[in-house]
Amino acid sequence: NAGVMQNPRHLVRRRGQEARLRCSPMKGHSHVYWYRQLPEEGLKFMVYLQKENIIDESGMPKERFSAEFPKEGPSILRIQQVVRGDSAAYFCASSPQAQQVTEQFFGPGTRLTVL
Amino acid sequence: QKEVEQNSGPLSVPEGAIASLNCTYSDRGSQSFFWYRQYSGKSPELIMSIYSNGDKEDGRFTAQLNKASQYVSLLIRDSQPSDSATYLCAVFSGNTGKLIFGQGTTLQVKP
Numbered sequence: 001n002a003g004v005m006q007n008p009r010h011l012v013r014r015r016g017q018e019a020r021l022r023c024s025p026m027k028g029h030s031h032v033y034w035y036r037q038l039p040e041e042g043l044k045f046m047v048y049l050q051k052e053n054i055i056d057e058s059g060m061p062k063e064r065f066s067a068e069f070p071k072e073g074p075s076i077l078r079i080q081q082v083v084r085g086d087s088a089a090y091f092c093a094s095s096p097q098a099q100q101v102t103e104q105f106f107g108p109g110t111r112l113t114v115l
Numbered sequence: 116q117k118e119v120e121q122n123s124g125p126l127s128v129p130e131g132a133i134a135s136l137n138c139t140y141s142d143r144g145s146q147s148f149f150w151y152r153q154y155s156g157k158s159p160e161l162i163m164s165i166y167s168n169g170d171k172e173d174g175r176f177t178a179q180l181n182k183a184s185q186y187v188s189l190l191i192r193d194s195q196p197s198d199s200a201t202y203l204c205a206v207f208s209g210n211t212g213k214l215i216f217g218q219g220t221t222l223q224v225k226p
Binding site: 031033035041042043044045048055056058059091093095102103104105106107108109 | 147158160164203211212214215216217218
């Protein structure tokens with residue numbers, strides 16, 4: 001499967017626990033974007049990363065959320081001390097570059113439920 | 116004013132008809148525009164990209180862009196029930212690489 005991969009597909013956490021979401025970009029893609037889709041809302045940008053660099057985290061909540069894209073391995077979105085309002089679908093997208101004419105392709109998403 | 120606006124719908128069309136989906140955007144400097152299709156419970160799927168004024172056709176889909184009016188649209192010809200989904204308009208934010216999405220328009224194609 002050459003597409004964007006995300007795991008887990010479904011994640012259930014209790015309030016106060018940590019959630020760790022993983023994303024492997026398409027082969028040949030070095031740019032990763034995380035988006036969040038709250039129930040009945042649109043997709044909202046969270047963070048844009050390249051290998052070992054956070055390029056834009058303007059959409060990321062200031063507290064409890066962090067993201068990384070290490071030299072080896074998948075990109076990880078980490079949510080500490082989850083609250084019910086974090087329940088959402090988290091999508092990762094990737095692109096080969098970040099220029100104007102670059103298309104982003106989405107993974108299947110991780111659906112986080114906070115009890 | 117929202118950065119990317121779409122009518123949430125639902126837009127209901129009979130099978131075989133043309134579905135017309137519209138989107139306006141606020142950043143006059145935007146250069147790249149995308150249409151994604153999202154089935155309920157699934158991830159967005161890229162169906163069209165357009166960068167220049169005018170029309171771009173791909174099978175039953177035609178994207179139209181008018182930068183002067185800050186307007187982009189998607190036409191779906193010979194609509195099928197399988198086209199029933201939410202269609203998301205996205206605009207590339209050139210400074211940082213992120214996509215700004217509209218709320219999406221729900222399309223219902225009735226047999």
